[in-house]
Amino acid sequence: MADLKNIPSAPGTRQNDEALALMCKALGHPARIRIMRHLLAVDRCICGEIVSILPLAQSTVSQHLKLLKKAGLVKGEVEGPAICYCVDKERLALFREQIADFSRQQDFRG
Amino acid sequence: MADLKNIPSAPGTRQNDEALALMCKALGHPARIRIMRHLLAVDRCICGEIVSILPLAQSTVSQHLKLLKKAGLVKGEVEGPAICYCVDKERLALFREQIADFSRQQDFRG
DNA sequence: ATAGTTTATCGTTTTTTTACGATAACGAAT
DNA sequence: ATTCGTTATCGTAAAAAAACGATAAACTAT
Numbered sequence: 001m002a003d004l005k006n007i008p009s010a011p012g013t014r015q016n017d018e019a020l021a022l023m024c025k026a027l028g029h030p031a032r033i034r035i036m037r038h039l040l041a042v043d044r045c046i047c048g049e050i051v052s053i054l055p056l057a058q059s060t061v062s063q064h065l066k067l068l069k070k071a072g073l074v075k076g077e078v079e080g081p082a083i084c085y086c087v088d089k090e091r092l093a094l095f096r097e098q099i100a101d102f103s104r105q106q107d108f109r110g
Numbered sequence: 111m112a113d114l115k116n117i118p119s120a121p122g123t124r125q126n127d128e129a130l131a132l133m134c135k136a137l138g139h140p141a142r143i144r145i146m147r148h149l150l151a152v153d154r155c156i157c158g159e160i161v162s163i164l165p166l167a168q169s170t171v172s173q174h175l176k177l178l179k180k181a182g183l184v185k186g187e188v189e190g191p192a193i194c195y196c197v198d199k200e201r202l203a204l205f206r207e208q209i210a211d212f213s214r215q216q217d218f219r220g
Numbered sequence: 221a222t223a224g225t226t227t228a229t230c231g232t233t234t235t236t237t238t239a240c241g242a243t244a245a246c247g248a249a250t
Numbered sequence: 251a252t253t254c255g256t257t258a259t260c261g262t263a264a265a266a267a268a269a270c271g272a273t274a275a276a277c278t279a280t
Contacts, residue, residue: 017143025138029268033127033134033212040215047227060269062228067267081226081277096213102143103206105150139238157257170239172258177237191247192256222280229274237266244259250252 020102023095026071031056032064036087039074044086046079130212133205136181141166142174146197149184154196156189 027033035050042049051061065085068074073092076085137143145160152159161171175195178184183202186195 021140028135028138030131
């Protein structure tokens with residue numbers, strides 16, 4: 001990938017194209033959408049529960065969770081021997097706003 | 111990728127995880143975010159203009175546009191010798207709503 | 221200490237994505 | 251008919267993503 005990070009952004013443009021793209025990419029896979037939906041539905045659960053609802057190996061699910069964490073959409077905390085995951089709702093709300101701003105972006109030149 | 115398409119969806123869950131993931135994936139690259147922002151800013155422009163604002167080869171930009179078209183976020187129409195691109199605002203609005211619904215999804219069991 | 225449960229990481233393979241140059245296709249204008 | 255400007259497609263190479271099994275790490279409980 002060429003270095004888009006070093007290009008000056010347009011005046012009215014938000015700087016965080018990278019972060020926005022990262023979050024979009026994190027949601028750009030059906031398994032990860034599923035994971036998010038489940039977490040939103042049950043509020044919080046351990047990794048094993050997610051494994052049980054998806055037709056994927058444990059290691060694969062763990063990788064998906066890692067990506068979601070990297071994008072900031074999910075956070076996990078140790079809970080006894082297991083790890084409890086939940087959606088970072090602030091980040092998700094931020095994402096929703098960014099998408100809203102983005103998709104309402106118009107031409108306000110002059 | 112395993113066949114997530116054949117898994118029964120949870121009761122309250124929207125069916126179009128695939129479509130939502132596809133649109134997210136389309137926006138999951140900084141170059142494509144840039145393209146969308148530019149199109150939103152200038153309303154409509156030819157492909158060559160987009161090439162000129164990105165540090166990418168013409169063929170690469172063409173591929174990115176192809177992805178955005180495949181996701182339905184962008185449409186292009188022949189205009190003389192060139193092709194004029196613009197954002198499909200209805201689709202983008204739909205996407206925004208899907209994200210809004212998604213990110214507000216809560217636990218309403220019982 | 222040992223055994224059991226849970227999850228992350230490693231190593232690997234396959235597939236997809238990203239990027240490029242070169243070429244083809246298409247329309248406009250000479 | 252030929253040339254020019256514009257964009258898509260082809261072929262290819264390099265990088266990243268997706269998936270798995272096996273193993274390691276960490277914490278509980280016996």
